[in-house]
Amino acid sequence: MKFVDEATIEVIAGDGGNGCMSFRREKFIPFGGPNGGDGGRGGSVYAVGDRNLNTLIDFRYARRHEARRGENGRGSDQFGAAAEDIVLRMPVGTIISDADTGEQIAELLVPDEKVLIVKGGDGGFGNLHFKSSTNRAPxxxxPGWPGEQRRLKLELRVLADVGLLGLPNAGKSTLITAISNARPKIADYPFTTLHPNLGVVRVGPEQSFVVADLPGLIEGAAEGAGLGHLFLRHLQRTHLLLHVVDIAPFDADADPVAHARGIADELAKYDAELAAKPRWIVLNKLDMVPEADRGKRVKEFVKRLRWKGPIFQISALTREGCEPLIRAIYEHVAQMKNAPPPEPDPRFDLAAAGDASPAA
Structure with missing residues (x-):
């Protein structure tokens, strides 16, 4: 199935039914009184997060979703029936915003939770509604109230704990294949990955985390070069970034240190918050380096990059070094998920109290 993470649709709620003006007319009952019922409400449009969906491709082709209007009221005290609501099922992680104003309407983070997008119009009142002791023949x-309508922009950001980033052909797809049950396309040429791939990594009983593999980044990605910039938004919900670096590139003139710095610069240009996320260096393709030269090459890489964060040496092809990496990732992600909320700053409480105090 084609991966689509953006779509623009139009949703229209149903109008309410009109009220009815009617009077009871039966033999031997000359003053039957009003019996016109109210109209039914129009159908509303809801959005629901579905954990079984991972793309917005359905909304790329079905762009208009319109609910039915409510039935009109009738005589004999009959109220109009309410129209059925429309429920749009979207992948969990979808952000729904108004396409005209840019206002964010909802963010689907909880599976099966219904969110109201546009509300159907209420039904109009019949003359039975206006009956009183002083107005016996109203x-x-x-008429029914009109339903709401909006143009919506849908943007999918996958829910992953860990994101893989790096240059094309750095071994990201091989790594996610080695540590999870994901099976992305793997080949010996760059830009093999054309859309994000998710994989669940099982560490132990009831211990797992989700990894997202994105297309490779190249220089100028923040300005639109390559494909990686189109999917960087999917890293904004991750707790950890794994920067995969090819320690043994085929090109003898290629510099892994310069490549690592280039990726960090592209992240900073794209989003400062994304660049501030915890980032670990993963030196891949260790099997391509002779054992006698591995230590020297790694030390030289760390020294030139001036890297002081965590660094791991692996071979995704042979799974060498993958188990310690998986354990370290799980411990970090579990710690981030169970992190207590930050303590409130008392300065803001004092400021709020000062603003609320009555003027002298």
Whole structure:
């Protein structure tokens, strides 16, 4: 199935039914009184996060979703029936915003939770509604209220704990294949990955985390070069970034240190918050380096990059070094998920109290 993470749709709620003006007319009952019922409400449009969906491709082709209007009221005290609501099922992690104003309407993070997108119009009042002790034969009725309508922009950001980033052909797809049950396309040429791939890594009983593999980044990605910039938004919900670096590139003139710095610069250009996320260096393709030269090459890489964060040496092809990496990732992700909320700053409480105090 084609991966689509953006779509623009139009949703229209149903109008309410009109109220009815009617009077009871039966033999031997000359003053039957009003019996016109109210109209039914129009159908609303809801959005629901579905954990079994991972793309917005359905909304790329079905762009208009319109609910039915409510039935009109009728005589004999009959109220109009309400129209059925429309429920749009979207992948969990979808952000729904108004396409015209840019206002964010909802963010689907909880599976099966219904979120109201546009509300159907209420039904109009029949003349039965206006009956009173002083107005025994009302001739008033009201039309139904119109339903809301909006143009929506849907943006999918996958829910992953860990994100893989790096240059094309750095071994990211091989790594996610080695540590999870994901099976992305793997080949010996760059830009093999054309869309994000998710994999669940099982560490132990009831111990797992989700990894997202993104297309490779190249220089100028923040300005639109290559494919990676199109999917960087999917890293914004991750707790950890794994920067995969090819320690043994085929090109003898290629410099892994310069490549690592280039990726960090592209992240900073794209989003400062994304660049501030915890980032670990993973030196891949260790099997391509002779054992006698591995230590020297790694030390030289760390020294030139001036890297002081965590660094791991692995071979995704042979799974060498993958188990310690998986354990370290799980411990970090579990710690981030169970992190207590930050303590409130008392300065803001004092400021709020000062603003709320009455003027002298």
């Amino acid at each position: 001739r008033q009725k009201t």
